[in-house]
Amino acid sequence: MAFQVEDYLREDKLPHIWCAGCGHGITVRALVEALAGLQIDPTSVVVTTGIGCFGKADDYLNTHCFHGTHGRALAFATGIKVVKPELTVFALMGDGDSVTIGGNHLIHAARRNVDITAIVANNQNYGMTGGQLSATTPEGSRTTTSVYGTAEPEMDLCSLVAAAGASFVARGTVYHVTQLQKIIQDAIQHKGFSFVEVVTMCPTYFGRYNWNQTLIERMNWLKENAVSKARYDKLPPEKKESAFMIGKLVEKDTEDFNTKYQRILQKAQNQG
Template sequence: MKYATGMDYIKTDSLPHMWCAGCGDGIVVRAIACAFENLGLDPRKIVMVSGIGCWGKADDYFSCNALHTTHGRALAYATGVKSANPELTVVVLMGDGDGTTIGGNHLLHAARRNMDLTAVLVNNYNYGMTGGQASATTPHDAVTSTSVLGNPERSVDVCELAKVAGANYVARETVAQGTRLSKRIQEGIANKGFSLIEVASPCTTLFGPRNKMRQPVDMLRWLKEKGVSESRFDKIEDAASQGYFKVGKFVERHDPDFNTSYEVMRDRLQQKEGK
């Protein structure tokens, strides 16, 4: 039996990667590359659209087209790419600061439009590249550089937001489940409409040490312990207040008319221009 390695989609001359020891970003790169291989995608027809931050550097390691954009605006650029050429596979790479805090409005509207984009949002619970400030996903009471006494705010559930806004595919996994994570990404790319895969990942330099997880393995164990199935989550009393979160597939709709309005408008424009 042949197993996907994903190496045909990775720029080996860019390795080793720039991320901190114990960071989960490398695992996510491999998961995406294996998903590409299992789907048999042509690298020339893939566009990786990234924002700013630790995870925003991920486009450096893929051997396909890349568009490195501004902070919080990756989905806006990706919408333009997909609108200009619907035949492309467009994968958007965002962090929690990039995708939910600064770019939360774009996430909301991308899910609402339900265009055929796949967003892989790596959540390490803080702004890992710029000093470890609190983001929209930082857990309540967690310590960051801007919440030294504990975060007073409630965190945003990214998957629930995408679900309510109308995304066709929504899932969450941690980097501790690499093979299952790759499967979720593969499903998201294959499913027509807007897909969001949130990936809970360690920040071993800033978030972990500030929250009593001094070694990279400590935060990985925390993610593995706290990320539970929906059925198990529902059985735990006050699960959210104890730091548990749901992992798995939450939405999978197969709607053949997901983008009909955009396609109709494109056809009308082409007819008007005599194409």
């Protein structure tokens, strides 16, 4: 094979800074395995990131990188992809970046259907800055800014993005690694906006305040509660409380923004 996994990594920047038990390293591994599997030239890949633990992911990638402000990765990625459609463009975000501060960009990216692959590492809190409340923190959970448990319900990322019109929506976990890698490959190959939520974990903050479980137990929790759509639909209601669907939730053929824009260019140039 022409490109090896190592070709996508800045091995000189390893080991990474993430905590023991954090799933971000697993997610980055799945990403580079997916890229190697597809044999995409690293110099044709642009990774945009924002602020947060997962916003550090670009430090370990030997691709083009754009490390920007909190919540704006998708907006930077949009500008990149529309002028350079030949590049493979990613937005790697945490739950804070993607939907808490950057929710407006997320729903419009889903609607606009620019061919970007968004990968959201959802660890249910702001890990980098000390475990504060996020829009994906489950209701009642304790964080350093919801010390009595939060009164706010959490956002379901995949449902939000699907409702906004995304043509590819999938969820994986850091336990189901082989599936995650396949999902990311399919997301890259999907023409149009692709959204991948990766359910991961933050033992250092969210876990410490809420789990009452060891890391191994939490991995088992992921294994048991993440189920396919077919299995989820058959679960009794009491089981549905903690269970969630993984796999591809939406996949439909649509024309991406750039394809449609080509026709606009034609029209303008014929009229002009």
